[in-house]
Amino acid sequence: xxxxxxxxxxxxxEGQEVNITCSHNNIATNDYITWYQxxxxxxxxxxxxxxxxxxxxxxxxxxxxxDRKSSTLSLxxxxxSDTAVYYCLVGDRLDxxxxxxxxxxxxxRA
Amino acid sequence: GxxxxxxxxxxxxxxxxxxxxxxxxxxxxxxxxxxQQVLKNEFKFLISFQNENVFDETGMPKERFSAKCLPNSPCxxxxxxxxxxxxxxxxxxxxxxPGQGKxxxxxxxxxxxxxx
Numbered sequence: 001x002x003x004x005x006x007x008x009x010x011x012x013x014e015g016q017e018v019n020i021t022c023s024h025n026n027i028a029t030n031d032y033i034t035w036y037q038x039x040x041x042x043x044x045x046x047x048x049x050x051x052x053x054x055x056x057x058x059x060x061x062x063x064x065x066x067d068r069k070s071s072t073l074s075l076x077x078x079x080x081s082d083t084a085v086y087y088c089l090v091g092d093r094l095d096x097x098x099x100x101x102x103x104x105x106x107x108x109r110a
Numbered sequence: 111g112x113x114x115x116x117x118x119x120x121x122x123x124x125x126x127x128x129x130x131x132x133x134x135x136x137x138x139x140x141x142x143x144x145x146q147q148v149l150k151n152e153f154k155f156l157i158s159f160q161n162e163n164v165f166d167e168t169g170m171p172k173e174r175f176s177a178k179c180l181p182n183s184p185c186x187x188x189x190x191x192x193x194x195x196x197x198x199x200x201x202x203x204x205x206x207x208p209g210q211g212k213x214x215x216x217x218x219x220x221x222x223x224x225x226x
Contacts, residue, residue, distance in 0.1 A: 043218050046214045
């Protein structure tokens with residue numbers, strides 16, 4: 001599995017856009033990029049997955065440049081309830097076990 | 111059910127005692143995964159099942175850990191002779207059959223095991 005590097009923590013304020021960049025220089029051709037969110041005392045929750053270019057859903061957007069060596073999770077207009085740990089995962093879509101890194105703790109303040 | 115259910119929520123054991131954790135996957139999901147979160151953010155994959163068959167057990171400490179997924183029963187993870195370092199939150203996740211575009215894993219709330 002490709003290793004990932006993401007910031008340990010980020011602070012933001014309500015209503016702002018939060019962008020978390022994940023580096024994965026050794027990403028392989030068959031690897032997908034997946035982001036999970038974990039609230040305190042809960043299990044991780046799938047946010048978004050992509051292979052290249054841009055993916056958007058009702059929760060977030062995922063931007064992946066052409067070289068795929070990094071990706072950026074964008075959370076529009078965050079609220080206090082978006083305070084959580086965000087994990088960037090890179091792996092073969094058929095390698096079913098997930099490999100979590102340290103994650104980014106995002107703290108949203110009023 | 112629509113959510114992965116895990117029991118118990120908390121479990122306290124003395125060193126050397128047995129611990130057994132349970133997981134009911136989402137109905138219709140063929141795959142079950144167990145993960146261990148020791149420190150705040152560090153996850154370790156333990157084992158996965160495809161229905162009642164072990165799919166991948168590369169993460170299991172085989173000396174003391176065992177797991178089962180039997181038909182019509184919750185899956186279980188058992189730790190014989192617990193050690194202090196087994197203190198962690200154990201998460202179960204389930205997913206539909208990978209390879210059909212359903213690779214998302216849905217996690218339960220976890221069981222917090224404390225070994226004293």
